[in-house]
């Protein structure tokens with residue numbers, strides 16, 4: 001545990017109350033409510049342009065709110081200067097001062113704040129220890145790797161001892177291997193410091209592994225807030241079902257025949273539970289790639305033709321076409337390699353099947 005550890009800092013909640021943001025006549029965030037608990041790690045995900053960065057920048061005070069209130073640690077900060085909010089933000093581009101050493105980069109904010117020299121030295125060394133950049137303190141940013149530079153950027157946030165860390169896609173400039181190791185570092189940082197953190201990412205694995213709770217945004221609105229397991233296993237609607245998970249959940253059309261018989265791509269399937277739909281009603285069925293088996297012909301199996309297969313070592317993704325032309329992706333572990341053009345029979349695991357109405361609501 002670092003010398004900076006301060007239990008009182010762990011408790012900063014963040015509350016967004018009826019927050020709205022418009023750029024001119026364009027509404028970007030619509031009447032949004034969210035409470036982040038003290039010490040919680042919350043991840044914002046959603047398609048490009050849905051408002052993740054805007055929301056984070058509003059919390060940071062870098063963007064004015066059009067309406068609503070923002071509270072940090074119970075204090076209304078809506079109109080407060082960014083420097084007085086107790087936040088530190090880390091961006092995708094690390095923007096270090098190139099002519100300064102790592103040590104000077106880390107110290108800069110504290111010097112501006114006229115912190116005594118001994119205290120600055122102590123803070124810089126504590127941050128360097130947490131981030132394992134002690135041996136790099138006398139180098140310039142140009143003499144560091146991308147991952148090391150991002151560590152320095154995080155170090156600059158740490159020395160400010162913020163109540164809250166805000167991260168906007170901090171790892172997206174790094175190569176795949178570095179992303180994995182930095183992801184582990186960020187998880188460790190959260191465990192060690194215990195601060196409230198909000199983290200924006202496009203990376204499904206980062207979201208699933210780092211988050212206490214994931215906030216799924218679309219067009220400036222929250223679609224679902226839940227633990228990674230909740231949003232993955234019980235998506236609130238079709239949007240969340242299709243967004244969370246990689247590869248995506250297969251969404252296929254079915255026509256209700258009787259309470260528990262459904263027609264999918266011309267084949268009748270008996271469901272293990274009644275569906276909340278009336279005969280002839282079209283429903284959407286959501287089935288994740290790992291919830292199919294290639295079975296041979298049997299009751300409830302669907303005929304399909306292999307389009308192509310992707311070999312990933314421990315697993316294979318077999319992309320198949322159903323009789324009506326709909327494509328589904330099947331995750332296969334073991335068994336024979338599927339060949340393009342080959343006919344297969346597929347069975348879905350009904351416990352894992354999600355049924356949605358056409359309007360996209362979960363049923």
Ligand SMILES: Nc1ncnc2c1ncn2[C@@H]1O[C@H](COP(=O)(O)OP(=O)(O)OP(=O)(O)O)[C@@H](O)[C@H]1O
Pocket residue numbers: 023028046047048049050051052053054055
């Ligand atoms: N200064 C601005 N003026 C006008 N529109 C803006 C401004 N900043 C952002 N927007 C718009 O607000 C919407 C949300 O942008 P934002 O940057 O928050 O999206 P995002 O979810 O972070 O996307 P990405 O994943 O691509 O980073 C977008 O439609 C964007 O074009």
Ligand SMILES: [Mg+2]
Pocket residue numbers: 052053054
């Ligand atoms: Mg963004």
